[in-house]
Amino acid sequence: MKILVVGSGGREHALVWKLRQSPRVSEVFCAPGNAGIAQLAACVPLAATDVAGLAAFAKAQGIGLTFVGPEAPLTEGIVDRFEQEGLRVFGPRQGAAQLEGSKVFMKALLKKYNIPSAQYEVFDHRDQAVAYLERLAMPVVVKADGLAAGKGVIVAQTKAEAVAAVDLIMADRAFGKAGDRVVIEEFLAGEEASFLAFSDGTTVLPLPSSQDHKAIFDDDRGPNTGGMGAYSPAPVVTPELHEQVMAEVMLPTVRALAAEGHPYKGVLYAGLMIKDGHAKVLEFNCRFGDPEAQPLLMRLASDLVEVVEAVIDGRLDTVQLAIDPRPTVCVVMAAGGYPGNYEKGKVISGIEAAEKVEGVRVFHAGTAMKDGKVVTAGGRVLGVTAIAGTLTAAIAQAYEAVGRISWEGCQYRKDIGRKALRRQ
Ligand code: AMP
Ligand code: GLY
Numbered sequence: 001m002k003i004l005v006v007g008s009g010g011r012e013h014a015l016v017w018k019l020r021q022s023p024r025v026s027e028v029f030c031a032p033g034n035a036g037i038a039q040l041a042a043c044v045p046l047a048a049t050d051v052a053g054l055a056a057f058a059k060a061q062g063i064g065l066t067f068v069g070p071e072a073p074l075t076e077g078i079v080d081r082f083e084q085e086g087l088r089v090f091g092p093r094q095g096a097a098q099l100e101g102s103k104v105f106m107k108a109l110l111k112k113y114n115i116p117s118a119q120y121e122v123f124d125h126r127d128q129a130v131a132y133l134e135r136l137a138m139p140v141v142v143k144a145d146g147l148a149a150g151k152g153v154i155v156a157q158t159k160a161e162a163v164a165a166v167d168l169i170m171a172d173r174a175f176g177k178a179g180d181r182v183v184i185e186e187f188l189a190g191e192e193a194s195f196l197a198f199s200d201g202t203t204v205l206p207l208p209s210s211q212d213h214k215a216i217f218d219d220d221r222g223p224n225t226g227g228m229g230a231y232s233p234a235p236v237v238t239p240e241l242h243e244q245v246m247a248e249v250m251l252p253t254v255r256a257l258a259a260e261g262h263p264y265k266g267v268l269y270a271g272l273m274i275k276d277g278h279a280k281v282l283e284f285n286c287r288f289g290d291p292e293a294q295p296l297l298m299r300l301a302s303d304l305v306e307v308v309e310a311v312i313d314g315r316l317d318t319v320q321l322a323i324d325p326r327p328t329v330c331v332v333m334a335a336g337g338y339p340g341n342y343e344k345g346k347v348i349s350g351i352e353a354a355e356k357v358e359g360v361r362v363f364h365a366g367t368a369m370k371d372g373k374v375v376t377a378g379g380r381v382l383g384v385t386a387i388a389g390t391l392t393a394a395i396a397q398a399y400e401a402v403g404r405i406s407w408e409g410c411q412y413r414k415d416i417g418r419k420a421l422r423r424q
Contacts, residue, residue: 036364
């Protein structure tokens with residue numbers, strides 16, 4: 001079977017790497033891909049959001065299965081379109097993808113079905129939002145309703161910061177239509193974890209726990225990014241908490257979506273805040289996380305194609321996931337200046353040497369080929385991922401590999417995995 005993966009990040013490199021291992025797969029295409037993906041798949045110069053172009057390509061090539069990586073095409077209805085054209089595709093339809101596409105939709109669903117999350121109010125006028133802020137104790141969290149490439153959430157420590165966040169979203173329209181409405185939300189303290197599961201609309205099959213590192217600098221300082229590193233498992237998700245999250249978050253959410261006429265098929269990702277052994281939902285994503293996909297897919301021993309087909313056909317109850325018990329750690333290497341302005345086109349050296357470190361794979365994110373060399377082409381550039389018998393060894397191997405890679409201005413966090421070590 002021919003497979004098409006939609007997207008171009010580290011997540012998609014890991015997906016292509018994993019899907020290619022399936023004996024069911026004859027050929028992998030990726031649109032648009034990156035320099036690392038090009039070593040494993042035929043890259044197609046179509047944007048991930050070019051839904052019509054992708055559907056036409058899938059038809060012309062006889063693609064047997066399309067796996068959609070990022071949220072933008074999912075919230076734009078790529079799955080609905082492919083299904084209308086009789087194409088097999090993995091991911092939630094547009095209605096279900098609203099869970100990520102609209103924070104107002106997500107918060108209202110959770111409130112209606114009593115799923116634990118922060119208190120909140122929604123505003124569609126700047127002045128009303130600001131008047132409400134006057135009555136609140138700080139900190140608060142201000143969120144643009146729609147997709148904002150991970151930048152639409154501002155944790156405000158002071159009233160002035162909160163008002164500035166509302167103005168950025170609603171007056172300056174920094175995120176365009178995504179800022180038609182804002183959610184103003186109670187600040188939740190605690191430790192974050194990512195809880196991902198496959199869902200076929202009824203059955204929820206959890207992946208191992210993982211933890212992202214959103215802030216750019218060590219010790220969670222500095223502005224938020226798309227994610228600077230991840231590891232799996234996350235010891236903050238104890239077996240008891242796992243049961244609680246399944247019973248109070250994952251299953252009720254999938255049932256709620258079905259009851260609302262939006263059965264959820266795909267990967268469901270809950271971003272959780274954990275305090276005193278209890279989890280509340282910060283966000284839902286309608287896809288694999290990036291970078292979480294890298295450490296998770298390195299631990300997944302099952303044939304991903306088998307799981308994906310069971311989701312599409314609604315028989316996930318017949319599947320059990322085989323998981324490598326060894327921990328994995330992914331360190332993201334980013335361009336200097338990211339998540340602000342950064343330069344592209346820097347020549348990257350040392351990737352081959354890095355991959356010689358035991359248990360290491362280097363997944364590409366923002367990379368391209370120029371004059372026969374791999375160069376930087378985005379903010380997050382590489383996800384250096386290691387698997388080892390212990391977390392300590394996985395961290396050491398990942399950083400040994402990172403140390404072999406360099407380009408002008410490259411930056412990365414030095415503390416990926418440290419939180420997990422403290423809990424051992
Ligand atoms: P979101 O895209 O909604 O997950 O928000 C991005 C990041 O903002 C989260 O990963 C948290 O670090 C932070 N965040 C979001 N909502 C809250 C909240 N209610 N309390 C504290 N931090 C939050
Ligand atoms: N790593 C966070 C995300 O994928 O949204």
